[in-house]
Each structure stands twice: as C-alpha cells, then as structure tokens.
Amino acid sequence: MAISIDAAAAVPVSRGQSVAGLKFAEAVIIPVAALVASALLFSIFLLLLGKSPLMFFGLIWTGGFGSSFSFQNTLQRAAPLVLTGLAFAIPARIGLTMIGGEGALVLGGFLSAAVAIPLVSNAVPVFLTLPLMAIAGMLAGAFWLGLTGWLRHYRGVNETIASLLLSYIAIAIMNFFVEGGLRDPASANKPSTMPIGDAYRVGAMPGTDVHWGLGAGIILAILLHLLMTRTTFGFAARMTGGNPRAAQAQGLPVGFLLVTSCAIAGACAGLAGFFEVAAIHGQANASLVAGYGFTGILVAFLARQVPLAIIPVAVLFGALAAAGGIIQRRMGLPDATVLVLQGLIFVVLLTSDTLYGRIPFLQPKSGSAR
Amino acid sequence: MEDSMLVTALIAMLGGAIRVSTPFMFVALGECLTEKSGRVNLGLEGSLVLGAMVAYAGSYQTGNPWFGVVLAGLSGMFLGAIHGYICKLPKVNDMAIGIAIMSFGTGLAFFFGKPYIQPTAPRLEAIPLGGWTGDPRLAQALEVNPLFFVGIALGVFLWWALKNTKWGLIVRMTGDSAPAAKAMGVSVDLVRFIATSIGGFMAGIGGAFLSLYYPGSWNQGLSSGQGLMAVALVIFARWGPLRCLLAALLFGAAGALGPALQSIGISQGYYFFNAAPYILTLFIMIASAQSKSAAREVPGELSINK
Numbered sequence: 001m002a003i004s005i006d007a008a009a010a011v012p013v014s015r016g017q018s019v020a021g022l023k024f025a026e027a028v029i030i031p032v033a034a035l036v037a038s039a040l041l042f043s044i045f046l047l048l049l050g051k052s053p054l055m056f057f058g059l060i061w062t063g064g065f066g067s068s069f070s071f072q073n074t075l076q077r078a079a080p081l082v083l084t085g086l087a088f089a090i091p092a093r094i095g096l097t098m099i100g101g102e103g104a105l106v107l108g109g110f111l112s113a114a115v116a117i118p119l120v121s122n123a124v125p126v127f128l129t130l131p132l133m134a135i136a137g138m139l140a141g142a143f144w145l146g147l148t149g150w151l152r153h154y155r156g157v158n159e160t161i162a163s164l165l166l167s168y169i170a171i172a173i174m175n176f177f178v179e180g181g182l183r184d185p186a187s188a189n190k191p192s193t194m195p196i197g198d199a200y201r202v203g204a205m206p207g208t209d210v211h212w213g214l215g216a217g218i219i220l221a222i223l224l225h226l227l228m229t230r231t232t233f234g235f236a237a238r239m240t241g242g243n244p245r246a247a248q249a250q251g252l253p254v255g256f257l258l259v260t261s262c263a264i265a266g267a268c269a270g271l272a273g274f275f276e277v278a279a280i281h282g283q284a285n286a287s288l289v290a291g292y293g294f295t296g297i298l299v300a301f302l303a304r305q306v307p308l309a310i311i312p313v314a315v316l317f318g319a320l321a322a323a324g325g326i327i328q329r330r331m332g333l334p335d336a337t338v339l340v341l342q343g344l345i346f347v348v349l350l351t352s353d354t355l356y357g358r359i360p361f362l363q364p365k366s367g368s369a370r
Numbered sequence: 371m372e373d374s375m376l377v378t379a380l381i382a383m384l385g386g387a388i389r390v391s392t393p394f395m396f397v398a399l400g401e402c403l404t405e406k407s408g409r410v411n412l413g414l415e416g417s418l419v420l421g422a423m424v425a426y427a428g429s430y431q432t433g434n435p436w437f438g439v440v441l442a443g444l445s446g447m448f449l450g451a452i453h454g455y456i457c458k459l460p461k462v463n464d465m466a467i468g469i470a471i472m473s474f475g476t477g478l479a480f481f482f483g484k485p486y487i488q489p490t491a492p493r494l495e496a497i498p499l500g501g502w503t504g505d506p507r508l509a510q511a512l513e514v515n516p517l518f519f520v521g522i523a524l525g526v527f528l529w530w531a532l533k534n535t536k537w538g539l540i541v542r543m544t545g546d547s548a549p550a551a552k553a554m555g556v557s558v559d560l561v562r563f564i565a566t567s568i569g570g571f572m573a574g575i576g577g578a579f580l581s582l583y584y585p586g587s588w589n590q591g592l593s594s595g596q597g598l599m600a601v602a603l604v605i606f607a608r609w610g611p612l613r614c615l616l617a618a619l620l621f622g623a624a625g626a627l628g629p630a631l632q633s634i635g636i637s638q639g640y641y642f643f644n645a646a647p648y649i650l651t652l653f654i655m656i657a658s659a660q661s662k663s664a665a666r667e668v669p670g671e672l673s674i675n676k
Contacts, residue, residue, distance in 0.1 A: 097465050156659040157652075160412070160465050161602050165648045165655075168595055172645030179641055294473060301466070336480030343474030347456070350467050354459040 019364045026362045027304050034352040035302070038345040045340070051331055063326040064319025075210045078318030080105070082217030083272035084296025085303065085310040086224055087145070087265040091159075092305045093228055094261045095241040096152065100163025101269040102293025103170035104144045108137035108270025109277045110174040113284035114182060116196045116277075126200055133196075134274045141270020142263040144170060149262030153255045159262075171289055178285055192285035202279040213275030218311055220268060225307035237261055269293065295321075298346050317342070375634045378507065382633045385511025386626020387619050388518060389584045393418065393593075394618035395521035396576030397600035398607065399528055400450075400569035402614050405604055406532060407565035408545035408558075408671030412468025413453045414573040415597025416475020417446035421577025423483035426588035430491035435582050438491070439517070442578035443571040449475045450570015454563040464673060472597070486588050494582045515583045517575070522615060524572070529611040541565060545669035573597060595648070602651040605658055608667045624650050 043053035064074045087101040112133035119129045144166055151157040177183075177193075184194045202212050228234035237257050240247040248254050273288060281287050299317055303309035324338045357363065397414050404411045421442035428438030453471050457464045500512030532538035544551040544561040551558050576596075581588045603621060607613035628643030658664040 097463070097469075099469060151656065155656050157655050158659075160469075161598065162652060162655060164595065164598055165602070165652045168648040169645050169652070172641050172648070175641040175644075176639065180639075297469065298473075334481055334484040336477055336484065339473070339477030340481045341477075343470065343477040346470035347452070347467070347474050350462060350470050351456050351459065353463065354461050356461060 022362055022364055026356060026359070027306075029362070030352050030355050030359075031302055031304065031349065034349040035345065037352075038341070038348040041348065042341050042344055045344075051333065055331060056327065056333075059327050059330055060319060060323040063323025070322060072209045073322040074315060074318040075208070075214055076318070077321045078314040079211065079213035079217055080272040080276060080292040081296055081299050081314035081317055082214065082221060082310055083268045083275075084292050085299035085314055086217070086221060086296075086307060087141075087269035087272075087293070088297045088300035089303065089305040089307060089310060090224060090228070090261050090265045090268070091145070091149070092300060093234075093241050094237045094258055095244060096149070096258070096262070097160045098145060098148060098163045098262060098265060099160055099297055100145055100148060100167045100293070101265070101296050102289070102291070103163070103167030104141035104266040104269035105273040105276070105293050106167075106174055106288045107144050107170040107273070108141040108266075109273025109288045110170075110177070110193075110284045111140040111270075112137035112274040113193045113196065113277045114177070116200065117182065117194050120194075120196050120200055129200055130202065130278060133278060134271060137270040137274030137277075138267040139270070141266035141268070141273065143266065145266030145269070146259050146263035149259040152262075153258045167293070174284065174288065175286070184283070187283075187285070190285055190287075192281075192283040195283045196278065197282075200278070201282060202275065211275060211279035213272065213279055216271060216275070217314075220271075221307045221311055224264070224268075228307060233257070233260075269296075295342065298342060298349075301346070301349055379630045379634050381505075381507050381511050382630035383623050383626045385513075386630055387622035388511070388514055389622065390625040391618040391622030392515060392518045392521055392579045392583075393576035393596055394600055394603060394621050395518075395525065395615060396579070397573045397597050398603045398614040398618055399521070399525055399611060400446075400572030400576075401600050401604045402607070402609060402611055403528060403541070403572075404450075404562075404566050404569035405672055406545045406609060406669055407541050407562045408548065408669050409454075409457055409562050409566060410464055410468065410601065410673060411450065411453050411471075411566055411569055412465060412598060412601060413449055413471030413475065414446075414468075414569065414600060415593065415595065416472040416479075417449045417570045417573035418577040418580070418597040419593050420449060420475040420479045421446045421574030422581035422592050423479040423486065423577075423588055424574070425578030426491050426581040427483070427486050429493075429582055430486060430489055433492055435492050435494045438582060439494075439575055439578040442574040444574065446574020446577065447567050447571040450573070451563070451567045453570070454566030457566070458559040458563065480590055483588055483590070487590075490587075491582070493586055494579075496583070515579065517579050517583065520575075521618075525611045525615040532611065542669075545671055547670055573600075599647060599651050602655055605664070606651075606654040608658070608664050609669060610667070621647050621650070 039057065046053045046056055063070055065071050084101040084105060087104060088098060091098040115136040116129060116133050119132060145163065148159050148163040148166060151162050152159040179191045182193045183191050204211055205215055228237065236252045240252060240254050240257050244254060272292060276288055277284050295317055299310055299313045303313045320338050320341065324335055327333055327337060328335050397418055401411060401414055424445040425438035425442035428441040429435040449471055453467060456462055456467050494515055494517065496513040496515050498509065498513050500509035503509055532542060540556055540561060543554065544556060544558050548558045580592050599621065603617045604614060607617040624647045627646050628640050631643060632640060
C-alpha cells in the first residue's frame with residue numbers, strides 16, 4: 001500500500017500559520033458569515049412584512065436560552081438533531097448525499113415500539129427492555145440506510161433519491177402497522193401503538209429535564225469524530241470521499257466502507273427514533289414524522305460534516321425550534337416562520353460553498369506546502 | 371360479480387390515472403427540460419408546493435382560477451431561477467441546493483399559505499367527456515381537467531421542439547457536453563438558467579392543479595414528494611418528453627391503486643398501497659441504473675448518474 005500523504009492532516013508549515021490552521025479558519029469563518037448573511041436577509045423579509053427583526057432575534061434568544069427552562073427545552077429539541085445530523089454527516093464524508101435520515105428515524109422509532117409491546121406485556125425488566133428497544137431501533141435504521149448504500153455501490157442507484165423514496169416507504173410501513181395490526185384500540189383520534197408505560201420510559205439526565213438522547217448523541221458524536229479522524233477506517237472513508245476511483249485503485253474496500261458508513265448513519269437516526277418513542281411520546285405514531293431528519297441535513301451542512309461541530313449547531317437549531325412558540329404568540333407570525341428562516345439559512349449556506357479557496361487572506365501563500 | 375368488481379376497479383384506476391397524473395406530468399416535463407440542459411433540480415418539489423399555495427391564494431383573491439394558475443407558474447419560476455442562478459457558481463453542489471430550495475419553497479408556502487387553509491377558492495372546472503358512455507362510473511372517470519390536455523400538448527411540443535428546432539439542439543448540446551457548447555459560442559450558464567427557470571414554471575403549474583382541482587384545497591400535507599418522484603420519473607422516461615407523459619400516467623395509476631381497491635371494498639393495506647408509487651419508482655431506478663439503453667440516452671453532463 002502506498003498511502004503516505006494525508007492531505008487533511010495537520011502539516012505545520014514553518015512560515016507562521018499552518019495550512020491546517022488556515023483551513024480551520026476558513027471552515028469557521030465562512031459558515032458564520034453565511035449565518036449572519038441569512039439573518040440579514042431574513043431581517044429584510046421581516047421588515048417587508050412590517051415586523052421588527054430585533055424583536056424576532058431577541059425572542060429567539062429569550063425562547064432558546066433566556067431561562068433555565070427554555071435552555072433545557074432547547075437541549076431537548078437538540079437531542080434528535082445531533083443524531084440525525086450525524087446520520088447525514090458520516091455518509092457525506094464518504095461522498096454521499098443521503099437525505100433519508102427521516103425514514104431511518106421513523107422506522108427505528110416504530111420498530112423499537114413494536115419490540116417493546118411483547119416485552120412490556122410480559123413484564124420483562126426495564127434494564128433488559130430498553131437496551132433491546134434501542135438495539136431494534138438502531139438495527140432498523142442501519143438496515144434502511146445500509147440498503148441505500150448497497151444500492152448505490154452495487155446497483156448504481158443515485159443515493160439521494162433512493163434514500164428519499166425509502167423514507168416515504170418507511171413512513172408508509174409505520175402507518176400500515178399503526179393503523180392496522182399493532183394499533184392500540186384506545187388510540188381513537190391518533191392511531192398509535194400500545195403505550196410502553198411510564199415504568200419503561202427513558203428518564204432525564206441527572207440534574208436536568210433533558211432526556212438521555214442528548215447524552216447518547218454527544219457520546220456518539222465524540223466516538224464518530226474519533227472514528228473519522230483517528231482510525232484507518234476513517235482515513236479510508238475520507239479518502240474514498242475525496243476520490244473514489246483513486247481509493248479503489250489503492251485497493252481500499254470501497255463497497256464495505258460505503259455500506260458500513262451508511263449503516264452507522266442509519267443506526268444514529270434509528271437511535272433518535274428510539275429516544276423519540278421511549279423518552280418523548282411513549283408510543284409510535286405519526287408524531288415521529290416531525291422533520292428532524294431534514295433539519296439534521298442542515299445541521300450537518302452548517303457543521304461542515306464534522307461530528308463534534310454538530311453538537312453546538314444542533315443546539316442552535318434546537319433554540320430556533322424552542323423559540324417557535326413564543327415568536328408565534330408575541331409577534332403573531334405563523335409557526336412556519338422558523339421553516340422560512342431554516343430554508344433561507346440552507347440556501348445561503350450552500351451558496352457560500354463557492355467561497356472556499358477564493359478568499360485571498362485565507363489561502364496559504366504559494367511556496368509553502370500546499 | 372367478479373367481473374363487475376374488476377371493471378369497477380379498472381375504471382377507478384383509469385379515472386385516478388387521469389386525475390393523479392397531471393401534476394406528475396408538469397413537474398416531469400419541467401425536470402426533463404432542465405436535465406436535458408445538463409442540470410438536476412430537486413427543488414421542483416418546492417416549486418410544486420409554492421405553486422399550489424400561490425394558485426389557491428390567487429384564485430381566492432381574484433376569483434379567477436386561471437389567474438391563479440399563471441401566478442403559480444411565476445412563483446415556481448422564481449424558485450427555479452434562484453436554483454439556476456446559484457448552480458452556476460463554482461463548487462456548488464446542485465443536488466444539495468435543490469434540497470435547500472425545496473425546504474425554502476415549502477417554508478414560504480406554509481408561511482404565506484396559513485390564512486388560505488380555511489377559505490374556499492374557485493376551482494378549475496373539469497370537462498365532462500364521458501356523457502356518451504351511458505355508464506355513470508365511466509362518465510365520472512372521464513371528467514378531465516383542461517390542464518391535463520395542456521400537459522399533453524406541452525409534452526408533444528417539447529418533444530418536437532427538442533428534436534427539430536435550433537433551440538432544442540442548443541439545449542441538448544449543452545446537456546451533453548458543455549465544452550462543445552462553449553466551442554459553438556453558446557453560453558452554457560445562460561441556457562441552463564433559462565431551462566431551469568422554465569422547468570420551475572411548469573412545476574408551479576403542476577402545483578396549481580393540486581390545489582385547484584385534485585385534491586382541490588390548500589393544506590400543508592398537499593404534496594408528499596410528487597416533485598421528487600418526478601426526478602425519478604424522468605430517469606425512467608429516459609429523458610424523452612413523450613415517454614414522460616406515459617410514465618406520468620403509469621404513476622397516476624399506481625397512485626390510484628389504493629383508492630381503486632378501496633372502491634371495491636378492499637381496504638386492507640390501504641397505507642401500503644399508498645406507498646406503491648414510491649416502491650415502483652425505486653424498482654424503476656434500480657432497473658434503469660443498470661440498463662444500457664438508459665445509459666445511452668442520459669445527458670452527458672448530468673450529475674445524477676455519476
């Protein structure tokens with residue numbers, strides 16, 4: 001094997017700043033600038049509607065971080081976003097645009113609820129039931145996105161569209177069972193599976209009102225960060241993302257890397273579904289289709305697909321969601337206001353991709369190692 | 371008894387195919403034109419949803435549904451133009467921008483569409499074509515919306531124009547090889563910008579059909595990925611406008627499968643049949659990804675098959 005140069009690794013250059021340092025500065029400055037630009041554009045939108053941008057962003061601050069209660073609300077909403085963000089970021093490092101996190105979340109949540117039904121009715125202890133539910137959720141998600149990765153590599157099917165179609169199929173599968181065989185007869189207006197019962201719910205982390213999904217997300221983000229930056233697997237995955245043909249020519253197991261990355265991603269989304277069921281809803285129903293999978297894409301893009309950076313970005317979007325209610329009440333804006341802002345951030349952020357490598361003072365001087 | 375049930379189901383599927391296929395037709399033709407110029411626009415889903423909202427609002431405010439249809443096209447064109455403009459910047463991923471435009475368009479539609487969920491706007495009127503049959507079920511299935519015919523005419527026109535006009539040649543050349551187009555003195559960016567904008571216009575009209583005819587009201591769950599399925603539909607139709615029309619009819623029939631079975635009393639698995647178009651799309655993609663004839667007809671510059 002002739003792998004010797006890791007282009008992304010820190011190669012300090014003697015002349016002052018390192019290339020890696022400049023790359024890092026670029027990866028922070030450009031997304032932050034994109035956020036500021038989106039906020040300005042959205043302010044113009046609000047001004048045209050005759051609403052005060054200052055009040056809007058003030059309310060986001062109050063509603064997202066203003067009190068201990070609102071901050072915990074923010075963290076609660078950030079929990080699934082960390083996991084769905086990871087579900088987009090890991091395949092993205094290997095060069096795939098997988099937008100099916102929503103489906104993996106829904107299927108994972110549904111399967112963990114389905115597994116819970118016999119376990120709970122036979123009074124299997126909590127310490128066995130919850131891990132089994134979590135495993136079922138993760139396996140379901142891993143299978144769903146793993147299948148997309150497999151179709152991509154071995155059948156040449158575009159992964160963006162395939163994962164999206166699988167999302168709709170996952171939602172249909174859940175509806176099929178929730179309205180049919182697994183329906184709790186007591187759930188009249190909103191068809192749901194049997195509730196798992198309070199004794200089996202995942203509780204809050206000590207000292208907070210935030211469920212363990214956030215803890216799991218942070219731990220997974222750290223582990224996946226280490227996996228992507230410190231292991232042979234991560235190196236091979238990033239190399240495949242950079243140039244699949246070269247990776248194949250080097251004898252890297254591209255198919256294995258691809259399917260595994262997608263399966264890891266699916267497991268993250270499936271775990272998010274498990275926490276939605278076991279910590280929030282207590283049963284599987286249409287509330288699982290809440291758009292976390294799609295917001296996760298945005299979170300991952302803003303974090304430049306870096307697992308650790310996903311955590312603060314998810315908190316930011318958790319705050320946006322948490323402040324939605326107060327904005328609706330105080331400013332008389334519809335609840336879709338946050339969606340418009342998110343969409344705008346998304347568009348501006350992706351447009352800012354064009355700036356990489358084009359801002360003069362962020363480029364390494366010619367003559368230094370490139 | 372068996373026979374008459376089968377006939378009922380078939381008639382329900384025919385009627386369903388005619389009703390459900392129209393939005394597919396418009397989005398697919400728009401996407402076909404865009405992809406022929408060498409670009410993918412996943413954002414057409416956003417154009418469809420925004421178009422549906424604008425059409426309903428326009429029809430409600432002016433009292434004329436056709437005015438709503440035109441406004442819907444313009445709103446779809448607005449999103450298409452944003453997509454077209456951003457995609458020409460270097461280093462921008464056109465698939466990702468499509469997803470972003472989709473969420474932006476959906477957000478805008480939900481934001482401005484909030485006041486229009488309750489009121490009733492004037493709808494587009496259907497043309498009853500089945501009077502001669504003497505069968506009320508068939509007559510109902512043959513109540514066809516004028517936009518259906520507009521879609522068919524558009525498909526035929528697009529097929530003719532791409533094949534026989536200078537503009538069609540330019541679009542096809544730009545899609546097959548940007549360097550060749552440049553060598554001929556064609557502005558690749560401009561051609562793609564115009565093709566993407568027109569594609570957005572068509573998707574907006576598809577949206578107008580959804581809110582003004584079938585299902586015929588504006589709400590937030592109006593489109594469940596029809597705009598995205600159109601992308602797969604174009605792949606299935608191998609970038610041919612006439613085949614897009616056939617594929618749209620097939621998708622319409624698949625979408626009508628659940629309701630058709632329900633009409634003869636088979637309600638088991640309704641939600642499963644609802645997933646039929648998605649499953650069909652997926653299988654079509656798997657089949658066409660490996661098909662040699664599809665590979666021969668794909669525009670050379672398209673990122674979707676790389």
